[in-house]
Amino acid sequence: MSLIEDLNWRHAVKAYDPTKKLKEEDLNKILEAARLAPTSSGLQPFRVIVVENQELKEKMVPGSLNPEVMRDSSHVLVFAAWDSYSDEKIDEVYDYHTEVRDLPKGRFSSYTDKIKEIYGAQTPEQHFAHTARQTYIALGLAMAQAAELKIDSTPAEGFSNDVVDEVLGLRQLGLKSVSLLYLGYKDEKNDWLSHMKKVRIPMEEFIIKK
Ligand SMILES: Cc1cc2nc3c(=O)[nH]c(=O)nc-3n(C[C@H](O)[C@H](O)[C@H](O)COP(=O)(O)O)c2cc1C
Numbered sequence: 001m002s003l004i005e006d007l008n009w010r011h012a013v014k015a016y017d018p019t020k021k022l023k024e025e026d027l028n029k030i031l032e033a034a035r036l037a038p039t040s041s042g043l044q045p046f047r048v049i050v051v052e053n054q055e056l057k058e059k060m061v062p063g064s065l066n067p068e069v070m071r072d073s074s075h076v077l078v079f080a081a082w083d084s085y086s087d088e089k090i091d092e093v094y095d096y097h098t099e100v101r102d103l104p105k106g107r108f109s110s111y112t113d114k115i116k117e118i119y120g121a122q123t124p125e126q127h128f129a130h131t132a133r134q135t136y137i138a139l140g141l142a143m144a145q146a147a148e149l150k151i152d153s154t155p156a157e158g159f160s161n162d163v164v165d166e167v168l169g170l171r172q173l174g175l176k177s178v179s180l181l182y183l184g185y186k187d188e189k190n191d192w193l194s195h196m197k198k199v200r201i202p203m204e205e206f207i208i209k210k
Contacts, residue, residue, distance in 0.1 A: 010147035012154045015190035016072040022183055026149050033145035037138035041115055043093050045131035047175060049078040049168055059167045063160025074184035079139055080175035081131035084124040087116050132178045139179055146183060154182040
């Protein structure tokens with residue numbers, strides 16, 4: 001199937017079959033798609049937490065707009081972004097880049113000095129607004145990869161960030177939750193969206209040609 005067919009096939013599933021679990025091999029492909037997402041300056045300023053444990057899922061139910069989806073999906077991916085940028089984090093990433101590319105340490109120092117100056121003039125709130133935006137590209141790619149594998153998913157912002165951060169101990173890792181991607185196999189009978197048409201505004205309205 002083509003990418004467009006996969007994107008037409010998928011929808012934000014509202015009910016999952018709790019007896020159906022993702023194969024590890026499929027889960028790994030979805031995670032790889034997220035890992036390959038491009039990010040600003042290549043900093044990859046977020047992590048993906050994979051939650052399969054039922055007890056942890058139950059603890060994340062309070063504040064969730066989709067409690068049944070939280071309970072019944074096979075896995076919950078939590079996209080969590082750095083709470084701030086720092087010179088140390090930037091150096092750590094670029095030291096890794098030079099190591100992987102077999103380049104001398106400091107090869108990119110004129111560039112990293114520039115981004116350190118830019119982020120140094122910003123607040124942690126501005127940093128998080130930027131790191132959080134990066135996660136959505138990975139979320140989209142993970143969703144597209146899931147669709148290609150015919151795995152159902154639901155992207156979600158309808159949850160309590162405080163609860164999720166607390167349950168998963170994210171703040172101690174310098175991370176804050178941004179969005180979730182529920183993964184699994186739909187419960188056709190209870191997923192009220194299953195048999196509805198996909199709705200998108202017409203292309204002529206969506207695209208503004210200048
Ligand atoms: C960033 C984002 C957050 C969303 N949050 C939720 C959510 O909390 N709960 C939910 O049921 N659907 C959520 N959705 C799903 C959207 O409502 C859905 O993608 C949209 O209506 C388009 O429908 P489709 O994905 O089925 O094609 C979210 C989607 C995105 C992209």
